[in-house]
Amino acid sequence: MKLKTTLLACTLAFSASAYADTYPSKPITLIVPFAPGGTTDLVARVVADKMGKELGQTVVVENRAGAGGALGANAVARAAPDGYTLGISTISTHAVNAACNPQLPYDPIASFTPITNLARTPxxxxxxxxxxxxxxxxxxxxxxxxxxxxxxxxxxxxxxxxxxxxxxxxxxxxxxxxxxxxxxxxxxxxxxxxxxxxxxxxxxxxxxxxxxxxxxxxxxxxxxxxxxxxxxxxxxxxxxxxxNDPAWYGLVAPAKTPEAIVNRLNAAAAKVLSLPDVRDKLKQSGSESAANTPAQHAAEIKHELEKAKAVVQKQGIKFENS
Structure with a gap:
C-alpha cells in the first residue's frame, strides 16, 4: 500500500509538472470585479497586455461588476483551477466584503490561490x-x-x-x-x-x-x-x-490551482512589473508596482481581513444590501 501511495504521488507530481510545461496553451481570462475606467480596471489592463506577451497567450480582461466586487470575485472562486481564469484581488473583494457581509458566497482565504500583489495606490x-x-x-x-x-x-x-x-x-x-x-x-x-x-x-x-x-x-x-x-x-x-495601509490590487487564481502554474504566473507578473513603461503607466494613474510572492500576498489578504473584521465588530457596522 505504501508503495502504491508513493507511486501515485510521483505520478501526480509528474503530471502537474508536465501540464505546467505546456501552460498556457490557450487564452487566459482575467476577471476584474469592477466596472471599466477605475483604478482596478486600469491596473488589470496595463498588466494583462504585457503578461500576455510574456506568457505567449492573450490575457483577456473581463469586467464583472456588482455587489462591491463580490460578483466578479465569486466568478473566479467558482472557476476551474487550471490557470485559465484569474482575478484581481482588492481590499474590497478579499477583506471588507467578507467582514461586512455574512452571506458572501465565497471565502476570501479558502476560495483562492494568491499569486502576487500587482500595485498599490495611496x-x-x-x-x-x-x-x-x-x-x-x-x-x-x-x-x-x-x-x-x-x-x-x-x-x-x-x-x-x-x-x-x-x-x-x-x-x-x-x-x-x-x-x-x-x-x-x-x-x-x-x-x-x-x-x-x-x-x-x-x-x-x-x-x-x-x-x-x-x-x-x-x-x-x-x-x-x-x-x-x-x-x-x-x-x-x-x-x-x-x-496607513494603501489600497492594493493583486492577482489570484481559484483554490487548488497547481503550484507550478502559480509560480509561472508569479514570475511573469514580476517581470512585467519591472518594465519601465509599465511602472510609468501605473505611476501616471497614482499607483506603483508592488510585485511580491504568493505567500506575501496571502499574508496581505489575511492582514486586511482581520483588520476589517475588528473594525466592523468594534464599530457595529451593518451590511446594507442595495
Whole structure:
C-alpha cells in the first residue's frame, strides 16, 4: 500500500509538472470585479497586455461588476483551477466584503490561490476649504473637542474608505459622523461644495483638487510621502500605523490551482512589473508596482481581513444590501 501511495504521488507530481510545461496553451481570462475606467480596471489592463506577451497567450480582461466586487470575485472562486481564469484581488473583494457581509458566497482565504500583489495606490484624508483645521494636529484637536459635530464622506457603507474612516476613529478615539455616498464621485462633489467637512478617498481621484487648492490634504496612507505632496505626512508618521495601509490590487487564481502554474504566473507578473513603461503607466494613474510572492500576498489578504473584521465588530457596522 505504501508503495502504491508513493507511486501515485510521483505520478501526480509528474503530471502537474508536465501540464505546467505546456501552460498556457490557450487564452487566459482575467476577471476584474469592477466596472471599466477605475483604478482596478486600469491596473488589470496595463498588466494583462504585457503578461500576455510574456506568457505567449492573450490575457483577456473581463469586467464583472456588482455587489462591491463580490460578483466578479465569486466568478473566479467558482472557476476551474487550471490557470485559465484569474482575478484581481482588492481590499474590497478579499477583506471588507467578507467582514461586512455574512452571506458572501465565497471565502476570501479558502476560495483562492494568491499569486502576487500587482500595485498599490495611496489613500488620503482631505478637508474642505472652509474647514478651520490646516493640518493633522489642528484637525485632531478640533474633532476631539467637538465629538459628533463634524462629518466625513466615503464611497458608501462597508466600502474600503468607510473602513478607513472608522479605523481612524478607533485609532484616535474620536467620533466623526459618517456620510455615505454612492461612490467617491458624488462624495467629492459635496466635499468641494462644503456640504461635508472631511473625506477619505483614493488619492488619484482627489489629487487634482488638492493640487489646485480646492480641498486640503491632511494625511496619506502610503509607505512613504507621496511625490507631488512632499509636505503631507503619512498616517504612520503621525503615529497611526493602522490607518496607513494603501489600497492594493493583486492577482489570484481559484483554490487548488497547481503550484507550478502559480509560480509561472508569479514570475511573469514580476517581470512585467519591472518594465519601465509599465511602472510609468501605473505611476501616471497614482499607483506603483508592488510585485511580491504568493505567500506575501496571502499574508496581505489575511492582514486586511482581520483588520476589517475588528473594525466592523468594534464599530457595529451593518451590511446594507442595495
Amino acid at each position: 489613500n488620503v484624508l482631505t478637508a474642505a476649504q472652509k474647514f478651520p483645521a490646516q493640518d493633522f494636529k489642528q484637525l485632531l484637536d478640533l474633532v476631539k473637542k467637538n465629538p459628533g459635530k463634524f462629518n466625513y464622506a466615503s464611497s458608501g457603507v462597508c466600502s474600503v474608505l468607510h473602513m478607513m474612516g472608522e479605523q481612524f476613529k478607533v485609532s484616535t478615539g474620536t467620533f466623526i459622523t459618517h456620510m455615505p455616498y454612492r461612490g467617491s464621485g458624488p462624495a467629492l462633489i459635496d466635499l468641494l461644495g462644503g456640504q461635508v467637512e472631511m473625506m477619505f478617498d483614493n488619492l488619484p481621484s482627489s489629487m487634482g483638487h488638492i493640487q489646485t487648492g480646492k480641498i486640503r490634504a491632511i494625511a496619506v496612507a502610503a509607505p512613504k510621502r507621496v511625490e507631488g505632496l512632499p509636505n503631507v505626512p503619512t498616517f504612520a508618521e503621525l503615529g497611526l500605523p493602522q490607518v
